Amino acid sequence: MDGSLYDLYEKDFYAWTQKQAARLRARKLSEIDIAGLLDDNPACGLGWMWPWMPRIARRCC
Numbered sequence: 001m002d003g004s005l006y007d008l009y010e011k012d013f014y015a016w017t018q019k020q021a022a023r024l025r026a027r028k029l030s031e032i033d034i035a036g037l038l039d040d041n042p043a044c045g046l047g048w049m050w051p052w053m054p055r056i057a058r059r060c061c
Contacts, residue, residue: 005033 009016016036023031038053 005036009033009036 005016008019016033020033020037023029034053
């Protein structure tokens with residue numbers, strides 16, 4: 001995760017989640033914080049995303 005995303009993640013988790021959701025909706029897959037989503041996925045109740053993560057990772061990494 002780059003420095004600015006990490007700072008946002010640490011300081012304002014809600015804003016970070018909104019930014020990730022906006023990027024997903026805009027299909028800006030290369031800008032999504034994959035590591036952060038994978039780390040927090042189970043804790044945030046985003047279990048519905050697990051099947052999509054390999055697909056997203058292939059497209060942007």
